[in-house]
Amino acid sequence: MFIKPEEQRTRERVLAVVSEHGPVTASEVGRLLGLTPAAVRRHLDTLADQSAVTEHDPTTGTRGRGRPARAYVVSDTGHGSLPTDYEGLATEALRYLAAAGGDEAVRDFARERMSGLEQRYAGRLADAGHEPAARVDALVEAMSEDGFAASARPVGSGSLAGIQLCQGHCPVGHVAEQFPAFCDAETDAISRLLGVHVQRLATLAGGAHVCTTFVPRTPQPPGTPRLSTSLNQVTPTHEGAPR
CATH class of the missing domain: 3.30.1380.20 (Trafficking protein particle complex subunit 3)
Structure with missing residues (x-):
């Protein structure tokens, strides 16, 4: 599926924010990037389908009434796609x-x-x-x-x-x-x-x-001169090189 370059760049920005601020919700990501929560959720859903982010399930803290907003963190797969040194x-x-x-x-x-x-x-x-x-x-x-x-x-x-x-x-x-x-x-x-x-x-x-x-193509006997003056006959190329 073709992805527009601007869409890909936005998705990469969303992943970077989740990496820096996670666990983080779609609303928080939207606030940091100046995007609507709906737009961020669409990117988060795609990143989740790609196993780049995963939903964070907190084990501590008190939950209020109703279902809490989903928060995301970067998965091991997602970390592999982020810039490294x-x-x-x-x-x-x-x-x-x-x-x-x-x-x-x-x-x-x-x-x-x-x-x-x-x-x-x-x-x-x-x-x-x-x-x-x-x-x-x-x-x-x-x-x-x-x-x-x-x-x-x-x-x-x-x-x-x-x-x-x-x-x-x-x-x-x-x-x-x-x-x-x-x-x-x-x-x-x-x-x-x-x-x-x-x-x-x-x-x-x-x-x-x-x-x-x-x-x-054949083994060279000891003492055979190294190829040095024949670069004009054996020119490095990588265009259409058959295997």
């Missing part, structure tokens, strides 16, 4: 870790974090077999389910033939902007999962519009 907290924690334990401590943490994803993805890639394209497809599917907006497409020719793995979103992008160790740990994990030496060509954290990783 998890990224700011994570960044501060990592700065403290770097100051206390050095850059290596941050790298250890990044590797530990990626190890969980790597373990979860390993089984799915094993089921995909040994063919590189099939393994990349399995990785794309797994990463997309985790919010990476991944895709893949064949690129290059001859010795540069391979697959371009793209990630249109990074769940820890703002943190990675300040701590590239997270990008490095992710690249290493992709290499291990695919069984080939991959090369990261661009990252969201580095200012690109998409993270781009080159995956060779």
